Amino acid sequence: xxxxxxxxxxxxxxxxxxxxxxxxxxxxxxxxxxxxxxxxxxxxxxxxxxxxxxxxxxxxxxxxxxxxxxxxxxxxxxxxxxxxxxxxxxxxxxxxxxxxxxxxxxxxxxxxxxxxxxxxxxxxxxxxxxxxxxxxxxxxxxxxxxxxxxxxxxxxxxxxxxxxxxxxxxxxxxxxxxxxxxxxxxxxxxxxxxxxxxxxxxxxxxxxxxxxxxxxxxxxxxxxxxxxxxxxxxxxxxxxxxxxxxxx
Numbered sequence: 555x556x557x558x559x560x561x562x563x564x565x566x567x568x569x570x571x572x573x574x575x576x577x578x579x580x581x582x583x584x585x586x587x588x589x590x591x592x593x594x595x596x597x598x599x600x601x602x603x604x605x606x607x608x609x610x611x612x613x614x615x616x617x618x619x620x621x622x623x624x625x626x627x628x629x630x631x632x633x634x635x636x637x638x639x640x641x642x643x644x645x646x647x648x649x650x651x652x653x654x655x656x657x658x659x660x661x662x663x664x665x666x667x668x669x670x671x672x673x674x675x676x677x678x679x680x681x682x683x684x685x686x687x688x689x690x691x692x693x694x695x696x697x698x699x700x701x702x703x704x705x706x707x708x709x710x711x712x713x714x715x716x717x718x719x720x721x722x723x724x725x726x727x728x729x730x731x732x733x734x735x736x737x738x739x740x741x742x743x744x745x746x747x748x749x750x751x752x753x754x755x756x757x758x759x760x761x762x763x764x765x766x767x768x769x770x771x772x773x774x775x776x777x778x779x780x781x782x783x784x785x786x787x788x789x790x791x792x793x794x795x796x797x798x799x800x801x802x
Contacts, residue, residue, distance in 0.1 A: 579743040582736040586727040600654025606661030672717035719790040728784030731776040735769030
């Protein structure tokens with residue numbers, strides 16, 4: 555029974571439904587993220603590399619021939635026992651042009667050398683290979699001290715182009731009034747984290763639920779603002795020159 559409840563909670567963490575309104579402090583962000591990734595996942599095919607894979611929470615979205623994970627080599631990632639490749643923060647232990655597709659989900663903000671990192675993703679992709687990239691824009695510092703950057707749409711475009719990618723589609727998630735409520739829940743999550751579990755449950759759960767519901771109402775009734783948003787979701791392609799060779 556306990557294992558079943560843990561499985562339900564984990565599912566609501568990454569794919570929140572109605573239950574997520576009550577249990578997930580990041581409901582407004584995660585619901586939009588899983589929906590957008592699911593829609594763009596249809597563009598990825600063949601051999602896919604999940605860069606910074608963690609526990610591969612979004613594996614089920616991708617109907618590909620092969621799904622491999624790469625992660626930084628650490629005690630935590632080794633304990634997960636999920637990644638197929640581990641690297642030291644430099645060159646990926648993968649040969650050139652080995653994959654048709656790549657996923658990089660909420661990882662780039664934790665990379666201190668983004669140009670080198672994206673160049674490595676480009677290197678292991680075949681010419682014309684697709685990259686699905688997500689990264690926060692307005693968000694609190696997290697996974698400290700390994701949180702290094704936030705990128706505007708212009709900065710992210712420049713980074714990708716320098717690495718040899720062209721953007722196929724770019725979405726801004728949470729570009730409406732719900733962003734204010736998601737940030738309120740993120741604030742609540744941090745300030746109640748130190749409370750005893752029972753007290754946290756009694757205080758945070760009703761507040762979290764109310765904030766999520768108000769966020770949904772704000773999303774549906776108030777105008778959007780595309781200059782203020784939670785997350786980037788980008789589909790990019792490794793481009794080629796006129797003779798079909800990769801550039802960059």
